[in-house]
Amino acid sequence: MFNSTKLLNNTLIQSGVFRYYCIKATKSKPTATTKWPLKNVTKMYGQPTSGTHPHLLKDGEVLPYIQQNELQERRQKLIENITYHTSKYNKDIKRHLIIVPSATKQYMSDKIPYVFRQSTDFLYLSGCLEPDSCLVLATTESPSQHCVTMFMRETDSHSELWDGPRTSIEDAVGLFGVDQALPVSELGSYIKFYMKSNPQSILWYDYITPVQKNIHKVMQDFLNEKFNKLWESPNRFIHQLRLIKSPAEIKLMQKSCDIASDAIAKTIRFARPGLSEHQIFANMEYECKMNGAEYLAYPPVVAGGNRANIIHYINNNQIVNDGEMVLMDAGCEYHGYSSDITRTWPINGKFNQQQIAIYEALLDVQADLIKMCCDFPSLDYLFETMCTLLGKQLQNIGLIPKTVSSASLIKMAYQFCPHHVSHYLGMDVHDTSTISRSIKIEPGMIITVEPGVYVTYNHRVPKEFQGMGVRIEDDVLITENGPVVLTKNCPKSVEDIERLAKENQV
Known part of the structure; x- marks a missing residue:
């Protein structure tokens, strides 16, 4: 005693x-x-x-x-x-x-x-x-x-x-x-x-x-x-x-993001039609661990085709067929610090017309949101802005009528992206859960920026768009001199995605 x-x-x-x-x-x-x-x-x-x-x-x-x-x-x-x-x-x-x-x-x-x-x-x-x-x-x-x-x-x-x-x-x-x-x-x-x-x-x-x-x-x-x-x-x-990362923590976060970014690039190159989601998942985990990560930061989403419309799909047990896209949401944990990245790519190495329309719309929205971080908005404000920007992009590609009012536009955009666009990131994937997303971001914080578009078969849109789910997610360090994308090494442009995805095609 x-x-x-x-x-x-x-x-x-x-x-x-x-x-x-x-x-x-x-x-x-x-x-x-x-x-x-x-x-x-x-x-x-x-x-x-x-x-x-x-x-x-x-x-x-x-x-x-x-x-x-x-x-x-x-x-x-x-x-x-x-x-x-x-x-x-x-x-x-x-x-x-x-x-x-x-x-x-x-x-x-x-x-x-x-x-x-x-x-x-x-x-x-x-x-x-x-x-x-x-x-x-x-x-x-x-x-x-x-x-x-x-x-x-x-x-x-x-x-x-x-x-x-x-x-x-x-x-x-x-x-x-x-x-x-x-x-x-x-x-x-x-x-x-x-x-x-x-x-x-x-x-x-x-x-x-x-x-x-x-x-x-x-x-x-x-x-x-x-x-x-x-x-x-x-x-x-x-x-x-x-919530505010030290220089040492930022180094750990950068290393975690570098490992996951490289693993995703290699996994895009590895994937091809006819592979199972589980095999794609296994390759991602292998590449992360071979480069020093202890384990994945969370059960990854590896969703082919319409399964990408299930936000937290982790069964990862279906075959990905020719013509479908893969949405992979994955990150690793490196000595206590997590990365969180999402990429979407065509399994056969070539976006079709509708796929590329949604993908490029999301790229534009994400780029605008990352630039906004220079002004230190709250995460909630980023989400509200995303709904407005996304609504306008979806109007341009024909998923939302151009005649709807501004208020209706935001509501309709939310129906296509029913999740928040950002969360804090650090030792946990959804880090510092007691901190409100209504506060303004500050230098030293690390956040995600992850707009998505999910077109289910229930949406009244052209048939060619139905069954698609696309999300693009990066990890962003907030600094006095502007946002720094820690996952910048993870391929994201249409050209880079298609180049990687074509390399292993039979």
Whole structure:
């Protein structure tokens, strides 16, 4: 259990009458039978380090491109933002306990796990890739003074025989740049001790959408006790930080976009009539992983013909026939950062008259929307503008009558494109979900721009257009000097698409 006596003997922070204490982790001592130094032995951790994976990480990096001091700055900024926000509404509350759990392993069947993916909020603040952990930030009356504790699984030789090494509690302090590390089994006692010592504190924890069952059970037990507690979710404050990408994050995003762009180009070249959507999907995944992506960022859409009108079609199990187009919406995840691209191409290498009319109309709309990002509009405003621009383009090619009013034009355009034209992009594909799309975009944000046209057999349009679905999507970095298309290397012009698609025709 949590040793409060030991805790009280280790003063870390003092502020007026408030005394906050943290246990400083001590390094384990070698046993008498161990001969030091060990030669030709690399110390193992629960994740890559610059020592074990020099091809991925440089000295000082906890994750590729992400230095330890950047993680520390993120945590400091989170505390400052939460403290400032709270002070505006309740000046009596000056202490905060912020609980951010990791993800846990999920199993498809007995002892057979799914591929583990870390909780992005936890990863953003900690740099830790291990499951069943928890980051706790405890403040004093001053935001500049706080204690960061990493709660980790204890090392276990039997478990590590099967699942691989864990980062020891002793090594966690140095690896993640935290003040102390403790066994995750002591989390409940730690929280109770802190809150009883500081009854006017706010507990910050996402109680509504928990990410780890064991941590949530600890929090339920704590919040059911009978002493006074205030709690709120920290998610929106974490997302506000994640919304603006650092230079290191932009490098990771660019790499993710480059890998996916190259994979899509090679997949367009690979595809031909008679292949299944699954084979096209497999080629995309192969190319991404061969170039360093850990996995695809989401189940891709690979939709031939009329199936492209199903916005989130992921069955990917039909044959693509001569004369049809393929709509592929796919991206990869590169060390925690996602790309999201959509391209549509003729499987036989040549757009027909109706296909090229819709495709070029979308190209024009997308180009105008990307240029608009110079003025820092909101994503919602981009969507409203898309409906107007798309409506006019569809009038020009005969899908919407030219006699309709302006109000009706927008409504009719929405019927051809019933999804938003943009979302935030970053560690998650639909990133920072608590951030409204009504705010103006700012430098450092990364967004998608993805107009589409979906002509079902129910639309009252010329038969030659029916059954077509087309979308073009790029990832765009917002800067002071204008938008930067991170996916610019992914072929998009009619000429480039047709040239690639013809290369593998039999």
